[in-house]
Amino acid sequence: MTSRHPDRRNVIVSLATGAVLAMTSGIRAETADMEAAIRSFTKGGLIQTGKVKIDISPLVENGNSVSCGVGVDSPMTAANFVRRIALFNEKNPQPDIAVFHLNPRCGEARVDTRIRLATTQHLVAIAEMNDGSLWSDRIEVIVTIAACLEE
Amino acid sequence: MATALLYMPKTARRGEVITLKAVFSHPMETGYRRDVAGKPILRDIITTFTCRYEGVEVFRADFHAAIAANPFISFTTVATSSGQVIFTWTDGAGKSWSETAQLSVSA
Amino acid sequence: MIPVMSSTVRWAASQLVVSTLLMIAAVEIAFSQGIPSGELRSGFDTMGPETQGMQRDDTRNPAMLWVLEGSRHWTTDPGNGKPACSGCHGDAPQSMKGVAIRYPVHDPSTGKPVDLAGRIQQCQSIRQDAAANPRESRPLLALSAYVALQSRSMRIDPSADERLAPARESGRQLFTTRVGQLNLSCAQCHDDNRGKRLGGSLIPQGHSNGYPLYRLEWQGVGSLQRRIRNCLTGVRAEPYTYGDSALIDLEIYLRERAVGLMMEAPAVRP
Numbered sequence: 001m002t003s004r005h006p007d008r009r010n011v012i013v014s015l016a017t018g019a020v021l022a023m024t025s026g027i028r029a030e031t032a033d034m035e036a037a038i039r040s041f042t043k044g045g046l047i048q049t050g051k052v053k054i055d056i057s058p059l060v061e062n063g064n065s066v067s068c069g070v071g072v073d074s075p076m077t078a079a080n081f082v083r084r085i086a087l088f089n090e091k092n093p094q095p096d097i098a099v100f101h102l103n104p105r106c107g108e109a110r111v112d113t114r115i116r117l118a119t120t121q122h123l124v125a126i127a128e129m130n131d132g133s134l135w136s137d138r139i140e141v142i143v144t145i146a147a148c149l150e151e
Numbered sequence: 152m153a154t155a156l157l158y159m160p161k162t163a164r165r166g167e168v169i170t171l172k173a174v175f176s177h178p179m180e181t182g183y184r185r186d187v188a189g190k191p192i193l194r195d196i197i198t199t200f201t202c203r204y205e206g207v208e209v210f211r212a213d214f215h216a217a218i219a220a221n222p223f224i225s226f227t228t229v230a231t232s233s234g235q236v237i238f239t240w241t242d243g244a245g246k247s248w249s250e251t252a253q254l255s256v257s258a
Numbered sequence: 259m260i261p262v263m264s265s266t267v268r269w270a271a272s273q274l275v276v277s278t279l280l281m282i283a284a285v286e287i288a289f290s291q292g293i294p295s296g297e298l299r300s301g302f303d304t305m306g307p308e309t310q311g312m313q314r315d316d317t318r319n320p321a322m323l324w325v326l327e328g329s330r331h332w333t334t335d336p337g338n339g340k341p342a343c344s345g346c347h348g349d350a351p352q353s354m355k356g357v358a359i360r361y362p363v364h365d366p367s368t369g370k371p372v373d374l375a376g377r378i379q380q381c382q383s384i385r386q387d388a389a390a391n392p393r394e395s396r397p398l399l400a401l402s403a404y405v406a407l408q409s410r411s412m413r414i415d416p417s418a419d420e421r422l423a424p425a426r427e428s429g430r431q432l433f434t435t436r437v438g439q440l441n442l443s444c445a446q447c448h449d450d451n452r453g454k455r456l457g458g459s460l461i462p463q464g465h466s467n468g469y470p471l472y473r474l475e476w477q478g479v480g481s482l483q484r485r486i487r488n489c490l491t492g493v494r495a496e497p498y499t500y501g502d503s504a505l506i507d508l509e510i511y512l513r514e515r516a517v518g519l520m521m522e523a524p525a526v527r528p
Binding site (some may be wrong): 105142 | 189204212215217218220222231
């Protein structure tokens with residue numbers, strides 16, 4: 001009987017590893033469309049994680065209109081400011097959401113809008129600083145479905 | 152006539168960072184929907200929003216179909232001098248609508 | 259809750275919803291006990307904090323676009339020498355305060371009940387000698403939203419006119435009678451199963467205190483009649499046409515049923 005335990009443990013470990021790998025690969029791999037959209041924004045530049053923060057409810061009642069903010073940690077001075085912030089989605093029919101063009105006159109790097117999310121998915125925000133560096137944030141949003149039909 | 156709502160302070164102190172919000176009446180039709188007769192509804196979206204203050208573009212947004220109907224935008228600017236703040240929305244066909252607000256800036 | 263992942267999942271979820279509805283239909287008794295007054299909850303209280311925030315702050319409430327259009331219609335004359343709404347009624351914030359909370363009312367000229375949108379249509383065709391805006395058209399929703407806004411935060415106070423009693427009773431019966439292929443009454447969801455979940459959504463009590471309102475699902479402002487018609491479609495019943503007396507009767511019953519709640523129009527709902 002005891003000989004079966006290591007087997008079971010091995011099975012569990014390998015299942016768990018598989019699940020973790022599947023999860024991480026799911027998190028890392030953007031859909032090809034979103035990847036292409038991000039590349040066309042970044043021109044292939046190195047994207048670092050940090051400085052940018054997406055502000056969105058993790059669970060939304062209706063994907064037709066979802067409040068979404070994005071802020072960047074930046075002094076917004078002539079020497080150090082955010083030039084552009086782009087928002088991308090993974091699973092709408094098209095990956096682009098918006099690009100915001102900022103400058104030192106903004107005073108702060110904070111923009112709010114309302115977006116559409118066709119389904120539960122990840123969002124990515126990328127900020128381009130005036131020195132050309134690129135910073136990103138990524139968040140998952142769960143979109144619930146309505147119970148009743150609508151016209 | 153455009154149907155738009157602008158929300159921003161009427162007065163500000165010089166150097167103050169103010170928040171400007173704007174809502175524009177527009178379906179942001181994606182082009183992916185069909186009407187009751189099954190005919191595709193043509194894409195009709197606002198593609199650009201700009202804000203000009205003291206004659207200078209102080210903020211711009213490029214919108215895609217993933218922006219919700221009746222597009223809402225909130226952003227900030229530094230109050231520098233009294234004058235007009237002009238908000239402009241432009242659709243994919245190049246048609247545009249503008250609304251103007253007055254900002255009074257004190258020292 | 260059920261996250262949408264694919265059309266297959268969406269289909270499966272909709273089947274789940276239908277089977278849940280069928281279970282409600284099978285288990286529940288045919289008549290409802292109603293909602294005790296202490297348990298009255300506006301749809302506002304049961305929606306998510308994000309949607310509540312949109313309603314609480316007019317600068318984030320897209321229905322205010324309709325209010326703006328309504329205020330323009332209010333002061334625009336029909337161009338035939340007849341007055342604008344404001345020509346007879348003056349400033350809406352004064353003259354229309356407290357009007358929406360008592361509608362529908364009895365209309366002596368027709369001997370029938372009339373709801374707020376119907377009254378506006380009547381004014382347009384009789385007083386303004388103009389073509390009335392059709393039900394659910396943008397200008398009529400805009401005017402209704404503008405008038406309803408003037409009663410915001412006032413308590414629902416239905417017309418006490420005795421002549422409304424038969425229509426109110428008819429509305430109550432419509433509300434509690436099973437209809438459609440799913441064989442469900444309004445009351446089975448909104449009285450008996452209020453607060454439970456149907457798919458990912460909470461079943462609200464189904465009150466009328468926010469209409470006309472901005473629904474995220476509609477991406478626009480719609481009337482209480484639109485909402486009721488959608489419910490009828492949901493239980494696979496033939497919806498009444500806009501303006502039908504059955505819908506007016508339901509509106510009268512729903513006004514009575516919402517006594518104790520505040521007017522929130524134009525509200526925001528998911």
